[in-house]
Amino acid sequence: xxxxxxxxxxxxxxxxxxxxxxxxxxxxxxxxxxxxxxxxxxxxxxxxxxxxxxxxxxxxxxxxxxxxxxxxxxxxxxxxxxxxxxxxxxxxxxxxxxxxxxxxxxxxxxxxxxxxxxxxxxxxxxxxxxxxxxxxxxxxxxxxxxxxxxxxxxxxxxxxxxxxxxxxxxxxxxxxxxxxxxxxxxxxxxxxxxxxxxxxxxxxxxxxxxxxxxxxxxxxxxxxxxxxxxxxxxxxxxxxxxxxx
Amino acid sequence: xxxxxxxxxxxxxxxxxxxxxxxxxxxxxxxxxxxxxxxxxxxxxxxxxxxxxxxxxxxxxxxxxxxxxxxxxxxxxxxxxxxxxxxxxxxxxxxxxxxxxxxxxxxxxxxxxxxxxxxxxxxxxxxxxxxxxxxxxxxxxxxxxxxxxxxxxxxxxxxxxxxxxxxxxxxxxxxxxxxxxxxxxxxxxxxxxxxxxxxxxxxxxxxxxxxxxxxxxxxxxxxxxxxxxxxxxxxxxxxxxxxxxxxxxxxxxxxxxxxxxxxxxxxxxxxxxxxxxxxxxxxxxxxxx
Numbered sequence: 266x267x268x269x270x271x272x273x274x275x276x277x278x279x280x281x282x283x284x285x286x287x288x289x290x291x292x293x294x295x296x297x298x299x300x301x302x303x304x305x306x307x308x309x310x311x312x313x314x315x316x317x318x319x320x321x322x323x324x325x326x327x328x329x330x331x332x333x334x335x336x337x338x339x340x341x342x343x344x345x346x347x348x349x350x351x352x353x354x355x356x357x358x359x360x361x362x363x364x365x366x367x368x369x370x371x372x373x374x375x376x377x378x379x380x381x382x383x384x385x386x387x388x389x390x391x392x393x394x395x396x397x398x399x400x401x402x403x404x405x406x407x408x409x410x411x412x413x414x415x416x417x418x419x420x421x422x423x424x425x426x427x428x429x430x431x432x433x434x435x436x437x438x439x440x441x442x443x444x445x446x447x448x449x450x451x452x453x454x455x456x457x458x459x460x461x462x463x464x465x466x467x468x469x470x471x472x473x474x475x476x477x478x479x480x481x482x483x484x485x486x487x488x489x490x491x492x493x494x495x496x497x498x499x500x501x502x503x504x505x506x507x508x509x510x
Numbered sequence: 511x512x513x514x515x516x517x518x519x520x521x522x523x524x525x526x527x528x529x530x531x532x533x534x535x536x537x538x539x540x541x542x543x544x545x546x547x548x549x550x551x552x553x554x555x556x557x558x559x560x561x562x563x564x565x566x567x568x569x570x571x572x573x574x575x576x577x578x579x580x581x582x583x584x585x586x587x588x589x590x591x592x593x594x595x596x597x598x599x600x601x602x603x604x605x606x607x608x609x610x611x612x613x614x615x616x617x618x619x620x621x622x623x624x625x626x627x628x629x630x631x632x633x634x635x636x637x638x639x640x641x642x643x644x645x646x647x648x649x650x651x652x653x654x655x656x657x658x659x660x661x662x663x664x665x666x667x668x669x670x671x672x673x674x675x676x677x678x679x680x681x682x683x684x685x686x687x688x689x690x691x692x693x694x695x696x697x698x699x700x701x702x703x704x705x706x707x708x709x710x711x712x713x714x715x716x717x718x719x720x721x722x723x724x725x726x727x728x729x730x731x732x733x734x735x736x737x738x739x740x741x742x743x744x745x746x747x748x749x750x751x752x753x754x755x756x757x758x759x760x761x762x763x764x765x766x767x768x769x770x771x772x773x774x775x776x777x778x779x780x781x782x783x784x785x786x787x788x789x790x791x792x793x794x795x796x797x798x799x
Binding site: 315335339354365367368370371482 | 523534639653654656657658659660664665667669671672674675676677678680682683685686
């Protein structure tokens, strides 16, 4: 459903992403991993359109996304939970998710003026907060919450968009191992229910446990792809992570 | 009595002007330091049209339309620059307006336009007409806040990059805020022209822009009732008490500094916090008893 085709991103002579290609199959939970500074987040930003690639193309459901504004890519079916959290601090946790749940009501600028009812979206938002286990802070402002809560808020907000493809950039960061395991199980359950997910994550234990396939990049280049255990035993991948094979 | 009616009319016009800036700055978070220019566009449009024989009730929407159209053009700058850069750009709009109008003979140049036709409602009638429009704009502002458009404005004001990643057409919403805010500024300007019956470029200069900005910031950006209260107090007091008028800029400047230092979210936020504190204390006493 998503095809990354020969993407290169050149930041003033530094290649953050170097000719990377891979495709995402329907109903997959794909892990996109690599050491710090490998180019994973840049690649994610290329998919959402916030970074323009020097060359290459991205297509979703065979429709080329190149040249499409980021908000149109989101409307085309991409949902993202960012590595650096960006909740709307002027709103409560519930309002953050309610807003995303009402994305169909904000599609047309002028027509959004004539829509006022938020009841259905609020209910959807509460269900999502329950799913990520932060319903107890629904009425709190995000600025008062620890990182682990805000990470889960970001996930709930991305899910509220009902995306065809969910991009998650380090959703487990800031969670302890038992919290990470619980959230990973939630992601696995979502995937089993048909949600397409690309997961960028440093918690390799959870990545190997829940992902069906991995793509590994290092220094902007793709160095491995395939079934998790096989990929993690690949000497090139081990060298990238450990500095030796 | 005539003086009081005139004061109340100016108060109503100030409320409309302040609420119009609140749509851009308070609702959508886009700073504008040249808002008086849009009042000026409305004032000159309505004055010229009515002097040419067009009825007042047709000149009014025409003034709103032209202000709104030029507002959208200025709004495009908000798509390229943000925050302090946008502040400087909109400040430039203010100087551009006065500089341009001053040199146009057909607009009366430095001398302005005098003998602007009376709408024919009488002093009390015109005051009630202005009040009616101010109430309608208040209700519209409150409605916007409840609507999904207002909800989206909140996200743009909070963090436009994140709003984009939730599928928000940020450019579209910013332009809508500019269109609405500047159209209503045009309305305020047109009402001002027909109330005072004389306008010149200085009536809509940078100081006037800062006066309107003070009403919004002191009242509480985004708070409809806060902005209305500030517009009422700040428009009437200088006219009621001569000594305030003599030191108007000093008073406005001092109030702006005080609000920024003590309660950056405006006086309305201070009142809400105070109310919550008292309410919580009373509730605690009630529970203890």
